[in-house]
Amino acid sequence: MNHHRALRASTDTGLTIFLIMIVGVVLWTTDEMLGWNLLPDWIDKYAQLLVIIFSILAAFAVVISVMCSFAVMAESTAEKSGIGAPAFSRRAKLIIAAGILVAFGIMFGLHKVDQYRAGSRAEAEKQRISARYDEVRTGLQNLIPATIALFSPEAKQFLTGKPSPDGDEAIARLLTAIQVSTPFDPAVSIMVASQSPYTHCVITTLPERQRQTQTGDWKYLSRKYLTGFPSDWERNAIQAGFTGKEMSVPRGKSGVFINTHLPSSWGTLSHGDRVAGIVMLQGSM
Structure with missing residues (x-):
């Protein structure tokens, strides 16, 4: 050389x-x-x-x-x-070349092993998340009947009537109690029908630190008014729920009220001969 x-x-x-x-x-x-x-x-x-x-x-x-x-x-x-440099023999050159090839082969093999192990870890994590999703969703589905039973006729009247401080405080207290008392700590929201120009309203509780306004008043609920739904699947599901039919929701969909990327369960609140609202329990992963 x-x-x-x-x-x-x-x-x-x-x-x-x-x-x-x-x-x-x-x-x-x-x-x-x-x-x-x-x-x-x-x-x-x-x-x-x-x-x-x-x-x-x-x-x-x-x-x-x-x-x-x-x-x-x-x-x-x-x-x-006066010392001459030793010449490399043909055998030595072949050994060096073979050593280089073996080193590259080992590196390639280790890379494949790393890819295989990474794929195995990803698959195991995917299965773990799927099992956790099914566990939380099944648990919330089993709790929906008992959750619906907690809404008294007065609470349903508060939800469908004109907002008032006393009614909002009562609903906020109930929704907070449902959340802290239910396994998996689900977020609780309710969708009710609304007056024109709106079609529906999504009701959630405000965190306690956000309830007192700058004027010293108290605000207990957050209301998000909707004039419609951007996706057909969610519009059809909500319409079915408010007409007393089963809500068919594809898995892996996310809308303004329904998000099946997270384990969720829902049920309808009946008030008299009509549906007063849809209660949503949405767990976390």
Whole structure:
């Protein structure tokens, strides 16, 4: 091996990489600090990866250059002492080549093992999340009848009537009690019909720290009024619920009231001969 040539090549490569990194740092600093937007967007996206790659290449170039420097000094000393450099035999070259191939093979095998283990972990995590989802959803579904029974005729009247401080406080107290008393700590919300120009209203409780207004009054509930539903599946499901039919909701859907990405369960509140509202229990993962 010609160590002089290797020394020159590694040194030139290292200096070139360092020069590129210096120019890159100057451009990146100008782009970020002064906001001149000199660099294309893809460089911003892969800047960290490029820095790592160039740093590794520069480190290898420096190490090779240092090793070649020692080799050149050793050869020079050997020549002055009259010691000739040993020639590599064909067998030695084959052993070195085979060693390099084996090293690459081992790295490739380890990479495949890492991919397999990562896939196994991802699959196990997916199964765990699915099992947890089914557990929470089933638990909430079993609790819906008892939850619906907690709403007295007066509470249903508060929900369908004109908002009042006393009624809001009573509903907020009930919804908070349902949440803290129900396993899986579900978020509780109620959808009721609303007057024109709105079609429905979603009622939830406000956190206690947000209940006192700046004027000193008290506000217990949050009301989100709707003029419609952006998705057909949710509109059809809500219409079915308010007509006393079964609500068919596809899994993996998210709307303004229904979100089956999270384990959820719901039931209808009957008031007289009509549906007063839909109670939603939405657990967390």
